[in-house]
Amino acid sequence: MSAVSLQGIDISYGSVDVVRNLDLDIRSGEFVVFVGPSGCGKSTTLRLIAGLEDGRSGQISIGGRIVNDVDPAKRDVAMVFQNYALFPHMSVADNISFGMRLRGEAKEKIQASVKDVARMVGLQDQLHKRPGALSGGQRQRVALARAIVRKPAVFLFDEPLSNLDAEFRAVMRYELSKLHRELGSTMIYVTHDQVEAMTMGDRIAVLAPLKQAGRSNLMQFGTPEEVYHRPANLFVAKFIGSPPMNFFDGHANGAEVSIGALRFPGASHLPADLTLGIRPEHVGLGTGEGPSVTGTVEGVENLGHEKLWFLATEQGRVVARTSGAVSHTVGDRISVHFATDKIHLFDRETGERVEV
Amino acid sequence: MSRSASSRNTLWPYAVALVAVAISLFPIYWILTIALKNRVDAFAMPPVWLFSPVWENFGKAWSSTGFSGAFFNSLIVCAIGNVLALAAGIPAAYYLNKKRVPGRRTILIWLLISYMLPEFLFIVPMYVLFQSVGLYDTVIGLALIYQVFTLPFTIWLLRAFFADIPEALAEAARLEGASTLRIVWTIYVPIAAPGIAATVILNSIKMWNELTIALALTFEKAQTVTLAVAGFRGYASIDWGAMSAASIIIILPMALFAILAQRRIVQGLSLGAVK
Numbered sequence: 001m002s003a004v005s006l007q008g009i010d011i012s013y014g015s016v017d018v019v020r021n022l023d024l025d026i027r028s029g030e031f032v033v034f035v036g037p038s039g040c041g042k043s044t045t046l047r048l049i050a051g052l053e054d055g056r057s058g059q060i061s062i063g064g065r066i067v068n069d070v071d072p073a074k075r076d077v078a079m080v081f082q083n084y085a086l087f088p089h090m091s092v093a094d095n096i097s098f099g100m101r102l103r104g105e106a107k108e109k110i111q112a113s114v115k116d117v118a119r120m121v122g123l124q125d126q127l128h129k130r131p132g133a134l135s136g137g138q139r140q141r142v143a144l145a146r147a148i149v150r151k152p153a154v155f156l157f158d159e160p161l162s163n164l165d166a167e168f169r170a171v172m173r174y175e176l177s178k179l180h181r182e183l184g185s186t187m188i189y190v191t192h193d194q195v196e197a198m199t200m201g202d203r204i205a206v207l208a209p210l211k212q213a214g215r216s217n218l219m220q221f222g223t224p225e226e227v228y229h230r231p232a233n234l235f236v237a238k239f240i241g242s243p244p245m246n247f248f249d250g251h252a253n254g255a256e257v258s259i260g261a262l263r264f265p266g267a268s269h270l271p272a273d274l275t276l277g278i279r280p281e282h283v284g285l286g287t288g289e290g291p292s293v294t295g296t297v298e299g300v301e302n303l304g305h306e307k308l309w310f311l312a313t314e315q316g317r318v319v320a321r322t323s324g325a326v327s328h329t330v331g332d333r334i335s336v337h338f339a340t341d342k343i344h345l346f347d348r349e350t351g352e353r354v355e356v
Numbered sequence: 357m358s359r360s361a362s363s364r365n366t367l368w369p370y371a372v373a374l375v376a377v378a379i380s381l382f383p384i385y386w387i388l389t390i391a392l393k394n395r396v397d398a399f400a401m402p403p404v405w406l407f408s409p410v411w412e413n414f415g416k417a418w419s420s421t422g423f424s425g426a427f428f429n430s431l432i433v434c435a436i437g438n439v440l441a442l443a444a445g446i447p448a449a450y451y452l453n454k455k456r457v458p459g460r461r462t463i464l465i466w467l468l469i470s471y472m473l474p475e476f477l478f479i480v481p482m483y484v485l486f487q488s489v490g491l492y493d494t495v496i497g498l499a500l501i502y503q504v505f506t507l508p509f510t511i512w513l514l515r516a517f518f519a520d521i522p523e524a525l526a527e528a529a530r531l532e533g534a535s536t537l538r539i540v541w542t543i544y545v546p547i548a549a550p551g552i553a554a555t556v557i558l559n560s561i562k563m564w565n566e567l568t569i570a571l572a573l574t575f576e577k578a579q580t581v582t583l584a585v586a587g588f589r590g591y592a593s594i595d596w597g598a599m600s601a602a603s604i605i606i607i608l609p610m611a612l613f614a615i616l617a618q619r620r621i622v623q624g625l626s627l628g629a630v631k
Contacts, residue, residue: 050531051531052527052530052531072531073530073531079531081524081527081528083522083524085522085524085525087528098532098534099532103533146528150532
């Protein structure tokens with residue numbers, strides 16, 4: 001039984017369609033990430049699962065139960081909002097216990113639960129403080145604690161790390177993943193950051209805005225390895241990976257695929273017009289195997305452990321990723337070669353992945 | 357910038373502010389001196405600047421027929437008027453903040469128009485109605501008719517304060533199981549408390565100083581302080597000393613209220629100024 005199931009979901013605001021034909025099955029205990037650019041409907045879909053959105057058709061199930069018309073409080077979900085949504089006039093303890101007090105639970109039980117959860121998120125000494133006296137990271141932990149104390153079937157996270165600085169974001173990514181392992185709960189996490197998506201998700205749902213999508217916003221739903229190494233279409237290939245994949249316009253001629261003078265293995269069933277993609281880490285500099293061209297080094301970004309090279313070639317601009325030991329100078333003309341077994345082919349008309 | 361130019365830049369605003377304060381406060385100072393002087397000194401020309409204060413005008417004003425009753429009537433009318441305005445205004449402001457309320461724009465425009473209408477428009481029709489339902493010359497009747505301006509004002513002001521409260525708070529409360537009433541009472545009202553306080557203060561000042569409607573719709577039992585002060589004017593003479601003392605007495609509550617709550621007023625009125 002799926003923890004969360006979306007079937008045929010359409011969401012519109014007035015005459016504007018935001019989500020169309022969305023089908024998703026999320027397994028119990030899974031950490032699923034919804035990732036995509038602004039306007040792709042990821043937060044809208046999350047809010048739909050929470051029961052905070054109207055204007056939709058389709059079916060939503062949580063724990064096998066259809067919840068289309070069920071009140072948000074009765075869906076057994078808890079949500080952590082982007083801006084935390086803490087009640088500024090209440091203490092940390094009161095924020096965490098808000099729902100329990102509403103439900104009229106016993107004082108002793110409330111106190112014990114609040115203490116336990118506060119200890120879990122490292123806030124046991126902050127219970128008397130108000131959100132205004134806390135740092136951004138501490139406020140986020142309060143929001144997390146408020147969700148945890150409900151013991152929901154599904155946790156919903158709406159870009160919870162986007163307001164934190166980069167250093168703390170990395171810490172919280174690890175802590176959220178650890179929390180997922182400890183609790184074993186189903187978690188649905190929305191982000192526009194593909195690093196969060198790749199590092200945290202068991203599976204990633206890559207969503208696109210409808211004007212770029214087509215039949216459905218859902219471009220691919222797979223493991224991080226699948227979306228990275230076997231992107232289902234051009235949108236996923238362009239979105240996932242930093243720096244992005246290199247793309248070239250190519251043509252299929254029987255058993256070959258050509259990009260200018262370059263030749264790659266092809267097949268007769270391939271469409272005539274193709275887009276070839278190759279990730280920067282599969283582009284080699286200097287001598288090596290595979291088809292090659294000569295390129296001019298236009299720039300380099302030295303990240304210490306690796307370098308990103310920006311090269312101008314006859315086929316267009318190419319970005320290559322090498323180890324930090326590789327050394328060239330801006331203006332150098334060097335050989336740029338491509339690993340043929342790492343090429344991705346896409347039908348230029350439909351954008352869909354094709355296999356040799 | 358040179359030091360002298362910088363000093364001039366600092367001095368000018370202070371000088372202008374001093375002049376503005378002097379102009380605003382001088383009439384009150386003058387009334388206070390008339391209340392504290394005897395009859396001869398009060399209107400002496402040139403004015404008597406150094407004098408021994410006399411307090412009998414205050415005693416005379418307070419004990420004059422109907423004055424203390426009118427004072428408490430005004431307090432009660434302000435209290436009831438604010439309770440009625442908030443009881444209806446808070447839920448109205450909450451709902452009118454939601455984008456999907458049908459007719460929202462029309463309602464808001466209607467509220468604005470009713471706030472801008474002159475008060476005497478209501479007097480004739482309400483006089484007849486109040487007489488027939490027994491609300492004429494009652495404090496509750498007065499508090500009800502004052503809703504004509506306090507309620508739209510309350511809704512407009514509170515709507516702005518509520519708009520500054522992120523909707524995510526209401527959504528978070530809803531996910532926890534809070535009803536709409538609980539959300540308004542436990543989330544919106546406490547957060548908007550400075551704004552509510554500012555609204556109460558401004559409504560109170562308006563109701564306290566109101567004369568036209570009180571003159572038309574009260575007679576004796578529900579007479580307010582503004583009418584009581586006017587009552588010191590006799591057919592042949594005016595008891596300036598007692599009238600001045602009465603004026604000072606009626607200024608005091610609102611002045612004290614404003615002084616004690618001025619931080620709340622500024623806080624409330626600037627709530628939406630900076631995100």
